Amino acid sequence: MTTRDPKRARPRDAPAPGLAALAGLIADETRAACLLALLDGRAWTAGELARHAGVAASTLSEHLGRLVAGGLLAEERQGRHRYVRLADARVAELVESLAAQVLPGPALPPRGLREAGAGSAMARGRTCYDHLAGRLGIATTDALTERGLLRQDTGFALTDAGVRWFDATGIGLDRGGRRPLARACLDWTERRPHLAGVAGAALCRHALDAGWCVRIGSERAVKVTATGERALSDLLGIEPALLR
Template sequence: MTTKDPRAVRLARLAALLADETRSACLLALLDGRAWTAGELARHAGVAPSTLSEHLGRLVGGGLLAEERQGRHRYVRLADARVAQLVEDLAAQAGPGGGETRPRSLREAGAGSAMARGRTCYDHLAGRLGIAVTDALTERGLLRQDTGFALTDAGVGWFGSAGIALDRTSRRPLARACLDWTERRPHLAGVAGAALCRHALDAGWCVRIGSARAVQVTAAGERALSGLLGIGPTALR
């Protein structure tokens, strides 16, 4: 009798959790790094609250989501950065591709364009904005990509001089490559990516637009990124 590989069993259970369009829609929405209420996710996924509640229960039970309650409200978020990486990596493998459906409205097309231009990927910058920042860091010798992503000594110093604090006590890697699902190239993630994204939002370099993960670079952000990394305004629009 052949003994089952426990890893195969766990992998099959994980795949079953992801093999549902409603649950996948929830996981993709939660890549914005924020906690959502069950009602918000139900409206986003286009299903009844009772249906969504069952799906959330499976995702929480499977360890992909963490749950918080405040009064009558139930909030959920991605369990951790590893789950975010898994979802983003799978999204990158899944598309866009030649069979991608066309936008059904101007509003949908505009939302897709905004997401491709700049967005948050859990806790770091993605889209053309994320790629522009990653390329600028690499071109200036602040980030290495030849043997995996790694900040150079000059890169660590750059973060300090820019007033962007790096949590060197974190168990997460200081720099990590995350495959961008719209650009099909890696952008900066890890502690450095999260710190840069948080600083960009706190300092007003970027603002969230709409209810999705899309972000827009402000005039202050254009000046800051031009002065710090030499990124021209056209690359940010």
């Protein structure tokens, strides 16, 4: 009678190697800091990311190489400069969701007034790759839902009225790609899902282009302008006090 080796007998899960490789890429504080910084949706130079992460340029270059090879970052070169950005929206949603999972309790107290101000601004409103997050993102998501423009009961989906609302507001929706029209993205400060997908990206882009919001500081924080307060109040009934 032969004895079967349990390690050999167990079938190997097809996604297991890829999942382990992905976890290994993210499981480093420097690489995680780069991924979080790139959630602003913009391209950063290697030097900018090195200063942000507090490491030497040579060290950062090695980390970026692994993230690019692993498919989490896309790389562009212009002259002597090397730019990187998140590979796509799926990577952004993964990073934002993971950030929400690892911050289950109260955050550590800020180390100074500057850090406290930056944290408050990020919680009030920010970009998550190419859509709105923080209280601003949740307020717009809730307002769209309350008006029957967005459904959340069976996953995020724009209603027919919602599609018409975007068209009437002059916010174009690109329906030709493979990206879902509406998708939930877990907000790491609010612990609730905000609107992502094509509709979330279009709304964020319109808000910045129309001057409803402006970027502030070097982080992802955005501030709603007086024009934005009026527009969001008129179009979605959002109280300006919720956005301040």
